[in-house]
Amino acid sequence: MYQKKQKTSDHVPVMLDAVLDLLAPKEGEAYLDLTAGYGGHAMAVLAKTKAPQLATLIDRDSQAISYLQSQPELKKATIIKSDFASVCRDLVIKGERYDLILADLGVSSPHLNNAKRGFSFRLDGPLDMRMDQDQILTAETIVNKYDEQRLAKILSEYGEEPKARTIAKLIVTNRPHYSTTELAGVIARAWPGHSKAHPATRSFQAIRIALNDEISQIEQALALAIELLKPGGRIVVISFHSLEDRIVKTIFHDASGGRYDAQLELLTKKPIVADDGEIAINPRARSAKLRAAAKQK
Numbered sequence: 573m574y575q576k577k578q579k580t581s582d583h584v585p586v587m588l589d590a591v592l593d594l595l596a597p598k599e600g601e602a603y604l605d606l607t608a609g610y611g612g613h614a615m616a617v618l619a620k621t622k623a624p625q626l627a628t629l630i631d632r633d634s635q636a637i638s639y640l641q642s643q644p645e646l647k648k649a650t651i652i653k654s655d656f657a658s659v660c661r662d663l664v665i666k667g668e669r670y671d672l673i674l675a676d677l678g679v680s681s682p683h684l685n686n687a688k689r690g691f692s693f694r695l696d697g698p699l700d701m702r703m704d705q706d707q708i709l710t711a712e713t714i715v716n717k718y719d720e721q722r723l724a725k726i727l728s729e730y731g732e733e734p735k736a737r738t739i740a741k742l743i744v745t746n747r748p749h750y751s752t753t754e755l756a757g758v759i760a761r762a763w764p765g766h767s768k769a770h771p772a773t774r775s776f777q778a779i780r781i782a783l784n785d786e787i788s789q790i791e792q793a794l795a796l797a798i799e800l801l802k803p804g805g806r807i808v809v810i811s812f813h814s815l816e817d818r819i820v821k822t823i824f825h826d827a828s829g830g831r832y833d834a835q836l837e838l839l840t841k842k843p844i845v846a847d848d849g850e851i852a853i854n855p856r857a858r859s860a861k862l863r864a865a866a867k868q869k
Contacts, residue, residue, distance in 0.1 A: 584854045585612030586676060586810055587862050590844050592616060594864040595806050601671035602626040604663075604800060606656040606793060609636050609680050615645050617672060624648040628670075630659050632704040635682070655704070657789045660796035669802045677790065678812035679703075679780065681856060691780065693756035693772040699749060701780045711779050715755060720744045730787070730815065731778030738762045739775055752776075777813060790816060794823045798835055801867035806839070808864045817843060817861045824865050839864040 585591070591613055597603070597620035605614045608629035618624050627649040631637055637653045640646055652659055656675070683691045683703070690700030690711060699712035715723070720740045727736035739762045749755045756772035763771035781787060797807055811817040821843075828836040844864075846857035 584681070584856075585616065586854065586857045586860050587844070587846055587850065588613065588616055590862055591674065591808050591810070592620070594808050594839055594862070595672045595674065597621045597672055599623070600626070602669070602802075603628070603672045604670040604674070604797075605629045606660070606673065606675040606797065607631060607677060608640055608651070609633075609676065610639050610682065611643055611646060613674055613676060614640075614649075615643070617674070618645060618649070621672070628652065628659075628663070628668075630654060630656050632656075633683075634705050636680075655785075655789055657792040657796070660793045660800065664796050664799050668800060669805075670800055671802050671805045673797050673801060673805070673807040675790075675793070675797070675807075675809045677786070677810060677816050684856075687752075690752050691776070693752050693759075693770060693776050696751055696753040699752060699755060701776075701783050703784045707784075709783060711783055712750060714779055714783060715743055715749045716747055726782045727775055727778045729778070730781040731774035732814065733774040733778060735762045781815070787815060787819065790819050791823075794820065798823075798827055798867070803867055803869045805867045806864060807836075807866075808862060810860050810862045811843075812856075812859045812861075817863070820863050824863060828865060835868055836865040837868060839866055 595617060597617045599622050601621045603617050603621055603626065608614050608631045614629055618627055624646060625648040629640055629649055629651045632653060632655045634653065637651060640651050679691055683689050687695035687697035690697045699710060699715060701711040723743055724736045724740035727733040727739055733739060739759050742758050742761055746758050759772040759775050801807060809820045811820055824836060824838060828834050828838050840863050843861035846860055850857045
């Protein structure tokens with residue numbers, strides 16, 4: 573039902589069954605969605621809680637916010653356009669608490685499928701990549717203004733790109749860059765004869781993460797999200813690359829265990845991944861890793 577509804581927004585919620593199983597939403601529970609996007613997970617959760625007035629949905633994308641605000645099921649929900657780290661800080665200060673918290677990290681299908689947003693190296697568009705369209709800094713500035721050393725550091729740290737230095741040199745030598753496909757073609761020169769994933773995959777990921785400050789956002793927000801959970805509350809996080817998953821694993825691990833001051837109980841000892849059936853329907857799920865935990869009572 574929910575996947576059919578999401579076709580209008582070109583987005584299928586990833587690992588929806590696992591999210592519902594681990595969040596285990598009950599009627600009347602309060603829900604916080606840190607990355608609401610186009611509401612696929614949120615509407616499925618709220619169908620269980622039947623309490624949209626107790627739901628807070630966050631996204632920093634203007635198009636996603638407009639879509640959420642247009643949905644009748646979400647009319648009573650609190651919908652906030654902001655980065656999730658900032659909202660988590662505000663919610664902690666206000667003393668808000670939730671039974672259910674979800675974070676579906678990374679870039680969504682509507683981002684990738686809209687050439688004008690500049691997220692995809694497969695579609696020709698401007699070098700944008702901003703999750704928040706009100707942000708001034710764009711990918712074009714990064715690739716055309718950052719020096720070679722800084723670019724190499726971004727590609728290495730955020731893309732885990734083994735040829736970071738070579739690609740950074742290619743980017744700088746062939747400036748200026750204004751098109752996603754042109755930049756992807758320059759990056760591909762570092763990987764002649766490639767046959768598997770496109771050689772620009774890691775570099776585009778790295779530039780996007782740096783531009784949107786994604787790692788810092790996750791580190792700040794997850795620590796605060798634990799504080800926002802009610803006793804017995806559940807949190808689910810879906811990540812899409814190893815950097816994100818390591819952060820989630822570390823934060824959950826550090827807050828759990830047999831210690832007297834442990835805040836969490838792990839609900840997933842290892843990350844859950846999508847099965848072949850879901851991947852066939854939704855290729856984005858291929859790299860998804862889901863971790864979950866519950867707040868100690």
